[in-house]
Amino acid sequence: MLVTLYLTVKGTRRPTIRKISGLDAIQEAVGRATEMGRPIHFSPGIAGLATDTGPQTLAGLSVLAHVAELAARYKATVWTTIRQAEVQPLATEIVRQAYLKAGAQDAFDPDKIIYLSGTQFAYASGVVGLMHREKVAANIMIGGFWAESLLFAEGGYQAGAIQVAGTANTAQLPFFVAACDYCLIGEEILAAGAYLSKDPVQIGAIWGQDLGKAITIIILAIGIVLSLAGNNSLWSLLGKLW
């Protein structure tokens, strides 16, 4: 991964990554909300920053930066709902920066970034209520989600919103796949920041990540063959390393 980063910084390699339709659909969702004159709802998930699921929240905030910038440019309203209190100042600053970058700082309203509750289902009821009251036209959910995922997805569907969702929590992915128009699966949300920034160095890191996946698949294949032959040496070696 570090090698691919080095190569892209040096300009030796210009990597490209495949299209991620869920991220491309965000512009469509914001455009739809603008045309309908209805707001957008964004949730960065319910994971805290100082946990092992924190990267999912950071990924969600990277997408929020993109959504807020598009909304500021199109003069659409974005409601950002927060469950973890420490995420709120970060989200507020991101949206403020987005409006500033779009030259629409007067349209920035800090009350649209709303901390609802630190409790999972109180937050969920707040989000569903907001989606119904405000009649959101687009519902974008990127981050760590648990049991509330389907409440949000069905709430958004009932409000008639186009829905883009993504999480790395495998148990919640089927709900998003079933109920949303576009779904980012697992690692796709973690690549969102790099994908949306179009920064070649960041994309280089994604390329390194894919290389890591290829190496993992090769190790898996060798492990399967060796295990079938009754040889557990690879298994023992990996056990010692980790």
Next chain:
Amino acid sequence: MSVAIRRNLPLVITFIAGMLMIGDYYIKVPDFNKLVADWLKFVNVAATFAVVIGMVTLTRIHARRLSQHKEGWHNSLALIIALYGLLITGLVLGEGKFTAHPTYAYWFNNLYVPLDSTIFSMLAFYIASASYRAFRARSAEATVLLISAVVVMIGRAPIGPAIWSDLVPITSWIMAVPNTAGMRGIVIGVALGVLSMGVRVLLGRERGYLGPGA
């Protein structure tokens, strides 16, 4: 504060904090480990202060709805009364022990707990409606989803083995082989994605979380 400092200071703090956490895993020096433990306490304290910011925002929004008599203002009134009523009861009357105070415990057990369970139980109906939409056999993928879901649902219910005893091993095979293989593929991808993102964040290349143009 200059633009350069505003842009670079968060990246420097992120790098130092990240390296401290990594160092704590590999370096076993008591003074250093204590420093990291203290740093983690500081993070918790900072996060707790953020709750106050959240409460202020929430209060401001609902106080405005109340003063302007906007539609649903009575819900805002209920929120403010519940928020500050229970806060004062638990913090002041309950001396910070919250549920130890009988009034707080009464409202917590008879209002909050049933409401929480109600919201959770709504999932059952939402699962049904989402499944209905997802399982309509409009494509080859949706048909596979429909067949496997029906087999697993019936196989896991007591009526399944009563209809056909082989449903149980078929269900177990679906869950243990194709389902686990798919899930593990995603989990490996996520693990590598987190690693890649961690490297980008530590090196200051991933800046999306600091806002556009950071």
